[in-house]
Amino acid sequence: MASITFREVEGSSLKYWMLFGFLGLFVLFGALSWNTMHHYGHVVTGMDNQIVWGLPHVFAVFLIVAASGALNVASIASVFSKPMYKPLAPLSAILSLALLLGGLLVLVLDLGRSDRLIVAMTNFNFKSMFTWNVFLYTGFFVLVGIYLWTMLDRSVKSYSKAAGTAAFLWRLTLTTGTGSLFGFLVARELYGTAMLAPMFIIMSFAYGLAIYLMVLAAAYAWTGRALGDIVMMRLKTLLAVFVAAVLYFVVVQHMTSLYFTKFHAVEAFMLRDGGIITTLFWVGQIVIGCVIPLVILLSGLGKQRSWIMIACGLVILGGIVQMYVTIIGAQAYPLDMFPGVTEKSSFFDGEVHPYSPSMPELFLGLGGVAIALLATVFGIKVLRLLPASLDDATVAKLEH
Amino acid sequence: MKRLLALGAVVLTTATLAWAGSGDLAKAGGAPKPVITKAVKGDQCVEPNDFMRRNHMKLLKHQRDETVIDGVRTKKYALKECINCHASEKTGSVAASKDDFCVSCHSYAAVKIDCFDCHSTKPQGSVAMHPLNADTAHYKHRLAAQATSRVSAEEMAGIAQ
């Protein structure tokens, strides 16, 4: 097997620092947003006692799910021993760490008492999925960190496969945990199903890979390194499979619900009468997030790099919309306390709850994205994560 | 737009306060000493002063868990009783103005008080109406003379340890 040279990104150009500054600016906006929310309380957000989890959760859950998926490429290399993916693995690991960091920051900074984070770290209720997730996230940082170390340090290289396998199993558990945050809610019609756990896993595959592809292509294009078509074509086909799988899960979930009379009203809300939620579902989640990317990736368009990038962007956008529909949509539909009768109260029982996100929420979410990207940009500058070249000749040698 | 302005105001205020604060410090050669006002009722706290200064937080923390989780409502170490005795006659509160009992020391020691995000800083009913004050009204003229005392720097340093 041919050896691959890994090299840091020099990161001294004006362009690098402009990117750094641009991302830093969004991190700053995120920090200011948190400060506002913390100072005035959640009254400055669009969230209320009906829509209790808003846009920050959409971003946070998306980033956490994508974090697990970004580890895909590394897992294929180590767990399934595909040599072609080996040089792609370090970036995959650092990106997954960075995305998880961003997601978790958004999640904890949106807490009503974000100043009491220490309480969450010292008081545990082991029946809560949230508590389990705290441990899953921590474990993920540790395991992926070790895995990254085995990839970067020759003296511990022999442990790479073991570390990679541990990280792979852990991240499957992690995404199961994230899905179960919603799956273990008895009260809401659209949650409370074990289906959410595998669905979140497959969603993580798609989002994570789309982000990985964009970061990879950007890193190579902006540093002037060669990135051959073999790598791109492999990964884009994989992405198409994942996106199709997401679509499959969504269809199965709704078909199942449509069969049960007790779910008819909520399904009608999601698929037909839900206004903005319905629009987001059909246009954002299904068409933009699944159908168009599939058409691009599986048709001749998918041979051109710019179209692959467009497809990745759409998958990411569609993913965020899917999170929005999943998290906000399920809360917008009123709780059915008395099936079969209409409900009315001062607490907005029996009516669809509107939600319009505020600026601080949006920028807090974007701040998380920016932190994730900033960490990645910094990571590839200080660590040898990127192969000096991934042109077709180099990659072809790996396969033999 | 309003929110943006408000945000700007917060940032500016923070910056100004930080600047003003550092100025004061430089001029006076230290933060203003805490003002300890004698409690309206009684001569002695539930434990000796020295012990209370160092350990009141431990007592309160222990009591709070017993009260909230178990429903034990003993008065001796209850925050409500601290407030009943120590609320200032001027503001009727332990934390409304900077000389009030809790705030005075806590700002000197730079320890954030979390209690009053949730707890009322005032006794039940108005200070004058409060039964604890009613039967201790005869103390008032005596207390007025020694109403406020400043704690020495040595004493505070002892507490800080």
Next chain:
Amino acid sequence: MSEMKPMSDNTPGSPERRRFIGVATAAAGLALAPGVMLIEVAHGRPEDQAASAAVRWGMLVDATKCVADCNECVSACSTENGWTPVAESKHPRQAPQWIRKLELQDPLTQLETNLPMMCQHCGEPPCVDVCPTGASFKRADGIVLVNRHTCIGCRYCMMACPYKARSLVHEPLNDTQKPDVPRGIGCVEACTFCVQKVDRGDGNTACAEACTKAGHNAILFGDMNDPESEISKRLRELPTKQVRADLNLNTGIRHHGI
């Protein structure tokens, strides 16, 4: 899952141990002097005694007696517990509501039903299950509460509650709280069965008192574990239902006429 307890439970003053002592004391009391026990419960327990599992506070809501435009229970709750009535709030969608009047109508029969809706004080509360820090908890005597000292405002309990009983405090309260009822920004809150009144020995909640005073008698509060209590006697005779009985949460509030 029940054997997995937070570590603090192993300490001497832990709730588990106290609960045990409480039960043991109560059991002893029951065996030795039943008469004394009854008086004790009626007048509230001594202030140094922990809430005991021998008691289960509960409520009977008689929807057939609840009147359409009456809001007495809601006002009384707001006054007792110090939350701003929604009509006076600048942010009605974000304002906490510990109790609300619910109007139901059957679309076919046109039958209208009115009832107050609040925390149902479940025997198996979903909010307690999901709370990451254990801040949501059920007291020994069945009252479901939020420990604001450990609530981090994650709002998972609000997602989990089938009754939409909980609210987040969205803005600073600026020292408007009642001395007996601490509540504050960034924490989740709900009906407490007027725990401060219960512990004082009033043996009744503000809403129930107000409803009786208004002459409707639609709310009855009491100890469901005491077979001789008014509420136990009524519950034995009157057919009642739990809201969302399908979830099998063993609610502390039982409804007649829904």
